[in-house]
Amino acid sequence: MDQRVVEFADSYEFGLDEYQLDGCQALADGGGVLVAAPTGAGKTVIGEFAVFLAVQESRKCFYTTPIKALSNQKYHDLVESYGAERVGLLTGDSSVNPDAQIVVMTTEVLRNMIYANSPTLSNLGYVVMDEVHYLADRFRGAVWEEVILGLDDSVAIVALSATVSNVESFGEWLRTVRGEFSVVVSERRPVPLFQHVMVGDKLLDLFDGVAPTAQELPSERMARVNKELLQVSKSEAFRVRDDSRRPRGRSGRGKSRHGRGSGSFGDATHPRFATRPIRRADMARVLARAKLLPAICFIFSRVGCDAAVGQVMGSGVVLTSRVEARALGEIADRHVAGLSFEDLEALRYEDFRQAFCAGVAAHHAGQLPAFKAIVEEGFVTGALKLVFATETLALGINMPARTVVLEKLVKYNGEAHVDITPGEYTQLTGRAGRRGIDTRGHAVVLWQSGMDPRAVAGLASRRTYPLKSSFAPTYNMAVNLTSILGRSDAREILNQSFAQFQTDKSVVEATRSGRQVTEDLTDARQAIECHLGDFMTYAAIREEISQLENSSAKERRAQWKSDVESAMRRLVPGDVIHVPRQGWCVVLAASNKEAGAQVISADHTVLRIRPHDLVAVPEPVTRIRVPRSFSLSDRKSRRNLLESMSDRLVSVDPEEPQPQPNQTDEEQARRISELRKELRAHPCHECEDRETHAVAAAKVIRLEREVARQHAKLAGRTNSLAFQFDAVCGVLSELGYLDGDELTDAGRMLRRIYNELDLVAAECVRRDVFHGLDAPQLAAVLSTLLYESRPSRDAPTPRMPDADSERAQSELRQVWLEVGRLERQHRLDRGREPDIGFAEVAWRWASGQELAKVLREGQLSAGDFVRWVRQVIDFAGQLANAVGPGDLRRTCREVVNSMRRGVVDADIDED
Template identity: 45%
Template sequence: MTKPPDTPQLDDFAAGLPFSLDPFQIRACQALENGHGVLVCAPTGAGKTVVGEFAVHLALAAGRKCFYTTPIKALSNQKHNDLVQRYGAERIGLLTGDQNLNGDAPIVVMTTEVLRNMLYANSDALQGLSHVVMDEVHFLADRMRGAVWEEVILHLSEDVRLVSLSATVSNAEEFGGWIQTVRGDTTVVVDEHRPVPLWQHMMVGKRLFDLFEGAEVTGDRSLVDPELIRHISHRREADRLSDWQPRGRQGRGRDGHRHSGGGRPTIYRPPSRPDVIGVLDHEGLLPAITFVFSRAGCDAAVKQCLRSSLRLTDDAERARIAEVIDRRCAELDDADLVVLGYYEWREGLLRGIAAHHAGLLPVFRHTVEELFTAGLVKAVFATETLALGINMPARTVVLERLVKFNGEQHAPLTPGEYTQLTGRAGRRGIDVEGHAVVLWHPDVEPADVAGLASTRTFPLRSSFAPSYNMTINLTNHMGPKQAHRLLERSFAQYQADRSVVGLVRGVTRGEKMMDEIAARFGGRDAPILAYARLRATIADRERAQSRASRVQRRQAANDALAALRRGDIITIGQGRRGGLAVVLEPAGDRDDPRPLVLTEDRWAGRISSTDFSGSSLRVGSMTLPKRVEHRQPRVRRDVASALRSAAAALPVPAGRPKRGQPGQDREHDVDPELAGLREQLKAHPAHHLADRDERVREAERFLRIERDNADIQKKVNAATNSLARTFDRIVLLLIGRGYIERTSNGDLKVTDDGRLLSRIYSESDLLVAECLRSGTWDGLDPADLAGVVSAVLFESRGDTPGASAVVEGATPGMRRALAQTRRSWSEIRAEEQQHRLPASREPDSGFVAAVHRWATTGDLSASLAASDASGSGSPLSAGDFVRWCRQVLDLLDQVRNAAPTPASRTSAKRAIEAIRRGVVAVDAG
């Protein structure tokens, strides 16, 4: 029997815990104490953060520092509170951008962006750092912010031990392999065991069934519960029979659905939210989180419950809830409470019911989290954002639908999304088991749900790509050669290179098949292969000529249509309208001319170039009455008769072209190069072979494989060093704009403007830097500056036209600055196209009026109304308003630090003070 490793610090740490460590936690902590980095992948609620807390313990024991990073401020606040309770406030700091508490402490909790910025600034705070915990490291797949995680992992000093904590991902070994490559000795600990077993159910109407026979997932061999299948089958049969009721006995009920004589609805209606919660309460399955994939849906669910008699709390619980609400909301202005929907929200909480989504006011959202964690709120309706990070486990998770909007379309949930959402079910140390409930609908098959529940696929994909800010900082700190090496070490390039392995294997297979085919002809220079190439060249040339000919004919037709005048007699050569016609109204648009005509068959309408061939369209003219009411049958009959008479009197007979007759002006094949190729083909030795066609078919297969191989090779070339090429293109653009310059010996040097850009961490980093250095935002008062700054970061929800909205009440200075900001964006966009770079996001004016009103007046009601007036389509929720205000504050703080003029820095500082008040300042976590 092997002796367990000597880990005195782990023994000391474990002795202070109120629970025993699980095997995966022990493995990870032992590796950490023995000097390894660790990557821990485990399900939600499994206890990964214990490993991060052990890193804190090790740093304190050694008299060193530990940084604990999280992706969002709310998680940082939560972890800060946890660590303060254990180690005391004097040893724990917090840095989130909003808050700077005890930043010199040995243990500092921070958002990952704060650490990235420290690394680029080579901050003194990095001295003595021994451990960095990266909680929720799977966020590096996040499209918007994922690159930050990779930047930190790549930039951290080699002697810092990295503790990476991730949700369960199916490519943990690949991710761990990359971390080992870039960070050295790293132990990968994967644990798929849930500490609290998860039971899967379906609710059909108001009846709850086990999804699996044996209830808990046991893998692909799990069978759907036969009783569930029988019940659904009987229900469908009953609904089918109800559709066959005699029509006279059917009518519409008050709910608007068709009903049979017996009162059965023929369109399925799921149970109401209060009914679902009532069933769960009866079965002892509360507290529950019901995932509803829209904010409006979450709010509507709470209102539906409030309209019912549903109450989930007793008097004692209501008193405790009221105490928490009063404590949390004490700083809210009484005048804002009605606007915020405070009283309805409070009533929901007192009854144990709440919504949770990003549109909630932060203080409301954090109150819900506190009450739910304390077991005082029993039913929460939440969007899927709750599944990411926030520590709000429940006994039960309910999924109303298995389809959600992904930003572009409604798509089915993936197995990974299903696992992430249902992972909230089962509270460690409280529940013996967790429960996942899917509401049945006629479109939902139990077998499909079983497939989601039993599949464990959640691959991690890198979203890392060089930005302008990253490029400037890399150039400034290490130069292009070292920057290339760093980019080549990224997880994104690691994954791209691994994908190339499969592609190269495909090229090798293709080459082998080509050799086999060529061998049958006597080698790759065999005459039959040259003959097949010649045939392919001729076919390509013919297709190109045909396309060109069609384009020329269409253009000639458009020119002829645009030249027509009222009274012109024409021949329509194609389609059902073929024959004679007279022009009643000429075409208005030269690019797409559509004159109004009347045919000899009395049809009136607009025609286009698709209605005839050739350019010799006009055959004569006739006199028309001053007004032709072409919609009246009598007028159409008289004009058609006059048309036929006028055409008969023409010197050249005009009429309908014969079917199949080509246009008179169609050009014959006069391409000399094509004619020469055809002569070469006839003269080729292979042209007269007896088995020519059979041999050509085999040779064409060779050419197809050759083409496929060339396409695959392009993909290989695009994947290899793709990040370094993007970096080089950005460098060229920044040289052109004066942010980087070449020295006399050919090196690259960051200019003063480049140093300004290096301090801007925003999706629109280059546009912000451009506006600051060009003086576009100079001279703006604080409220105007806040409004203009919002345009470079705000994104209107949905398809609302916020980007180009006219801002009501804008001052002349603000209008000028917004117009110049948009011009600068257009110039940047043109250069990005020239350098083949992704497009920078277009400025969006949808929040300008709202934040300007807030900075000017502090009136919440008026500011929310202004968010509608500025083109966002509907007023923002209070929560969204606060969230965008805080993003404006973040960017204004960067402007305050980076602006080249004292006046702009002062204006930014005053804008921050004007915005950080009222609801924006309450519960800033």
């Protein structure tokens, strides 16, 4: 054992586990190390050894984390160990001692340093990448791979990961791209985890005997399910069966409405519960009696978390002593000391504080960051007893509990209700059991009607968490890599990504499929014989004619559909448009998200229209006012509205829009005419069996196309990311960001813009879309490139705040459409659509309006409000750095200064 490892291990009050010593030794030997271990197993010890080595060797160590809160937490830990003068913090919002020997930062900050070739990277010896399994994250995962591929070979990487099932594959990739790299795996939980199911107010063990997760190492054999639980399930099934035999009224009550997940984990929407789920207040009492607090109860809904706190408090549950309540009150008051009384009132702080001091709180992304920090600190002290949280709490933040409760084992993934995976179950329940405090941890699942205990046992027994790369080239990545490496080497880097490494594993399967298609093609070619000539040349002419006719129509349809959808998303209540078979209609409501509208026609017909209902682009010919008091059920209201439409139409005298002309462009029409002449002149045109031959030839053509597709698929799998990179560079070249292998001035500007719609933002700068806007207007327009609405039926129709911002956003949208057409030509997915849902809120805040009014008008939670404002601030700062001296830079800085105030500035300081 290296003497430095021994010295480091001796500095801890507890003895290090074998896997921790192995990880430290691998690092001391001079290579990198990948450590995969359960949540709470102490992986960060190996990251701290990297810091220890850097200090001993007088080199730098960067400690990266996926989220700012975790960076703050680690910064304070390292300051305690090494002193404030040796430790720095960089999170985008905060910059503390950035030239220190040890710097904690978010992974994006390090990625940006690498692209900028920052002098801060000099003398860097070690990089710790905490929670490296984040590289599977759909939106941010690419950053981890960019860092791993971009760091100098002399830098040793310590990759800390949750337990993943393909850890060896991930380690193999790291060795491929980084050289010597050890893989250290531990499946041992330092605190054994016992599994339970809460049925009513009873707490039943899930397994007979010892739970698989309560053993030192996972068992190869699944433990038996508790017989008492199986009896509960069986008895419930009998009651439901008997109940279903009873006669039902016409209402249909009692009919089962499954379809949420597989059904194995129960259905809380079942109209007649055989075994009703326990109330949340009663659940808190059961946990308290069983001495299973503090606990985290995961609810897959922000609204559900807040409602749960209200329900527990409404039942008069108090889980804290007077001393604990006083300590919690002091924590809360300290975190909000910088906020005004008016802001606290707008945030309903007193309600939050009352529940917090009673030992109950919520934790989710919709909360104010200061409130989340209060909950995190209160929970670590042990005084806060019960936290209702969304699954985001399972990632990163150090909040271990004695018990983890799962209300349901089904969640909404944005499209449908699905069962949670074994990996998600492991990640969530991994919080249970505080090392050094608890001798055992507990996972509790609340019984749901229809639950199968065997399915729950299977979920709790397996520990599968496959790591899948989300890496893909972006415009910003392309210009940065090209600038640093040149286009050819940048292409090669993409072929070294973990995404490409995983893709290549499927080549054998594709090859086998391609071989079978080739054999079928050989047989099909032998079936074509024509005594008059080569029928395949005749068939090729027919195929080209068909393709030309179809492609022309398809392109026109796609473009027309895009134009109609865009026009429909611009509709607002009061617009007067023409609808086929209905005539002139007034728009009553419009959906920006779904490109649909509700309209009323002159004969009082009310209908919903979609793009496929129209024959022309729905451009409003005029607009009338729809009174707030308007009611569809009131005949007089309808008559007055339609009279207003009629009067306005008389004054503007519009013409009815004509259907889209169905024309083929001249060049294609000329080529089709030439081919038809060639077809008639071909000898096989006179064959009596021409159509029989044609069927056989069509099969050959189809199989030839399939063979070509398989070959392309193989080439695409071995070079797929490089091909995407070429397509991205093709778009950049057409727009003037790349000139061969060189970056233009526009390309150098794009290097500094990190945004999902980075190219649209850069094009808006080049076309002066933001010219003439003041700071509030610019904030509103920039927000449309960032914001993503959460689906809501009750949300009001969003609008831009004034005419100037409306003009700029309309021009921005046109840029997005043009970029999208170019992306389609290069076979790239179009960037997501700009969203105006936050524009008015951003404008109000940048204009200096008070928090209470902004939150009320914007109908946003405080946490969402702060998060989106901070993103606008960050984006405006990026543009200020990217665009160079001038009016736009000054206005961007005004946006930053005007929005960094009050609760937003307090939260930044908090971090």
